Amino acid sequence: MECREERASRVNFGLQELAVRLRSNIARVIVDKEAVIDLLLVALLSDGHVLLEDVPGVGKTLLAKALARSLNLSFQRIQGTPDLLPGDLTGISYFDQRSSRFVFRPGPLFSHVVLVDEINRATPRAQAALLEAMAERQITIERETRPLPRPYLVLATQNPVELEGTFPLPEAQLDRFLMRLPLGYPSEEAELALLQRFREAEPLEELEPVADAEAILRAQREIRRLYWQPEVERYLLTLVRATRNHPAISLGVSPRGTLALQRASAAYAAIHGRDYVLPDDIKRLAPVVLAHRLMLTTRGRLRHQDAEQVLQEILENTAVPVETPDLTALSRRSARSERP
Structure with missing residues (x-):
């Protein structure tokens, strides 16, 4: 009984306050999607990755950008295309003539938040480059393993309707995503509010960070308790x-x-x-x-x-x-x- 009471005494409402700040900040850009924002925060605090799957134009990329801006973390966007190579994601080593040695240039995967837009348009070879990064938070290049920054979150989007010229994700890679989320169309009132909000300004450009890496890592540790x-x-x-x-x-x-x-x-x-x-x-x-x-x-x-x-x-x-x-x-x- 003492052990249970000790666990019960660990209530940390700082986690709830952190979620409220992030939810309110993202909601300045994304209208009428509080439930989806909550699930996105769940993935972030669970140290997992998210596959955003829905028709074009419902705000998948905008949601990912709003989250990244709210966290004050490094962010990179990758556009899935059939000519995308693994080195375009992981980085390459090139010969620097000034220093007469090989220098590693990190790819976009070396960021806290990575958005892979239209992931199913990338070839299986490029998709496979994500596996080690998503599962082990590291990348091995030329027999050298390089750690990725923490926290680390991959947000991938795909359009389930348009299948021509796409490469469906295999089960092994789908299993690396903590969750798959649809966004859906907004209600009539929410779409009207969206028109008014984006007519007057660009909310994403005005978004300020409300959390940092240390706050997220601390929250991830608290959840395990x-x-x-x-x-x-x-x-x-x-x-x-x-x-x-x-x-x-x-x-x-x-x-x-x-x-x-x-x-x-x-x-x-x-x-x-x-x-x-x-x-x-x-x-x-x-x-x-x-x-x-x-x-x-x-x-x-x-x-x-x-x-x-x-x-x-x-x-x-x-x-x-x-x-x-x-x-x-x-x-x-x-x-x-x-x-x-």
Whole structure:
């Protein structure tokens, strides 16, 4: 019991305040997308990467730029094209005639925030150059391993409608993305506000940073301290294992996906002011963290099912653990800590 109380005393509402500042700042540019911004912050604090997938013109690139400006971190944008080479991403060594030696010139991957625009237009060879950077936060060039800056976030965009001249991401690379997010069209009121906001000024150019690298790294460490009830952790595991036994799924969630859902759920709880994870956190994050890791059987596709529908069926058929007295006490303790 003492161990649980010690964990409960680690409530850090600085995480929630950090999320509020970032959310408000990004919302000055991106209208009516608070839920998407929250998920983007979850990925950042979980030390994961995001695949933004939607039709052209809904603000995928603008969202990535607004996040980078809000963090006061180095930022680079890469345009996916069929002639993009791995060296264009990682950097190259060239011979400097002045010093008579080879000098390494870092590529755009050596930045805190990297935007890969239209990633599915790059060839598989160029896409593969991202794997080591995304998974291990390092790049090996000419037998020398070079670390990447921390925090490190890759935001990739792709258009799921236009398929001509594209190279679909393989499952191994999709599994490196913590989550896949759609943006969707804004509501009529939000689009009207968008017209007025961009008619009067360019909000992105006026955006000021509200966080720095140290704040993000500190938040990433704090998230690992959140309390997990055994029943809640078992619920997460049951969901993941159900994807491996479902008749409509030929490839279920990998252990990497299990860890991704654990980190994301903890981050989601933290930005909402809690130092413990609820089953609702897992249910909220499961569609965006797990769906892109699933591969359906031919039978499932013939039934016009998609991964999101199958995952929703698994969520509905999996028993949710009820709140226990320990968790109720923990909730009251957190509420008291939140009061001034």
